[in-house]
Structure formats: C-alpha cells, structure tokens
Amino acid sequence: MSNPTDTVSHNTYFDGKVQSLGLQTTDGKATVGVMKAGSYEFGTSSPEKMIIVAGTAKVSLDGETWNTYGPQGIFDVQANVKFQISCEADLAYICYYE
Template sequence: MDNTSNPIPHHVYFDGKVQSLGLETENGKATLGVMKKGTYEFSTSSPERMVVVSGVMNVKLPDTDWLKYTEQQEFHVTAGISFGVECDTDVAYICYYG
C-alpha cells in the first residue's frame, strides 16, 4: 500500500514535547496527540473539543480556575482564545475541530 500521495499530517510543538497526527473522522477533522509532562499555552483558530484518552490534563480556560480532566472526560474551547494545559505525566488526547 502506497500512502506517499496522501501522508498523515504530523504536527510537532514545544521542541517535540507535544505531537499529533491528523485524521478525518465522522465528526470532521481531528488530531490524535500526546503531551509529555509539562506546562503549555495553546491558541485556537477554530472551536475545539478535547477528549482525554489517557492520563490527567489540568486546563486553564479564560476566566476560569484550573480544572482537572481525566480519561474519557472532555472540554470545549472557543475559537480565538489562548488556554493553559499542565500535565503531571504523559497524556494522550483527541482534538475535534469545528
């Protein structure tokens, strides 16, 4: 099987500590990713629905306190904002766009 004409998008952030692979789902575009232990600041250009697949993700959305999300929990992020993420261990997630 030759996938060179349609490679899987691979995104690398924060010196390789956050990486994701792009895919199309029944819910539209998404990324499946991993974050190493650390604290990160992300910006959004479209609405996002983040689902924790493995691990614990602490999230700081605008005008909220830090909230903890564990496996199978999700949170929503509006377009055009920045938000903080803190991981005490490696975390796997899926992010749905739109």
C-alpha cells in the same frame, strides 16, 4: 512518493514535547496527540473539543480557574482564544476541530 493525502500528517510543538497526528473523522477534522509532562499554552483558530484518551490534565480556559480532566474527560474551547494545559505525566488526547 505516495500522494501526500495518503499519509498521516504529523505536527510537532514545544521542541517535540507535544506532537499530534491528523485525521479526518465522521465528526470532521481531528488530531490525536501526546503531551509530555509540562505546562503549555495553546491558541485556537476554530472551536475545539478536547477529549482525554489517557492521563490527566489540568486545564484553564481563563487563566484563573483550573479544572482536572482524566480519561474520557471532555472540554470545549472557543475559537480565537488561548488556553493552558498542565500535566504531571504523559497525556494522550483527541481534539476535534469544529
């Protein structure tokens, strides 16, 4: 068994409809992930910077206003809040944890 830090960490959410892979970057800890079509609520424990890699997401940070982000779209989420993401087709993203 190789040293655990030698292997990529893999996380699964919402019955496998959202999955992510962890990595360390020059900008700190990050995950790249994929979401199947659907609507999801996430909670943050630290500030997050989300960048869309492929696909389009509708995002609400306050439960009322929704903004749409396509590839290279960026949005920041504060620590200790919940936010909603909805996508009508598969979505890929990278999330940086600040």
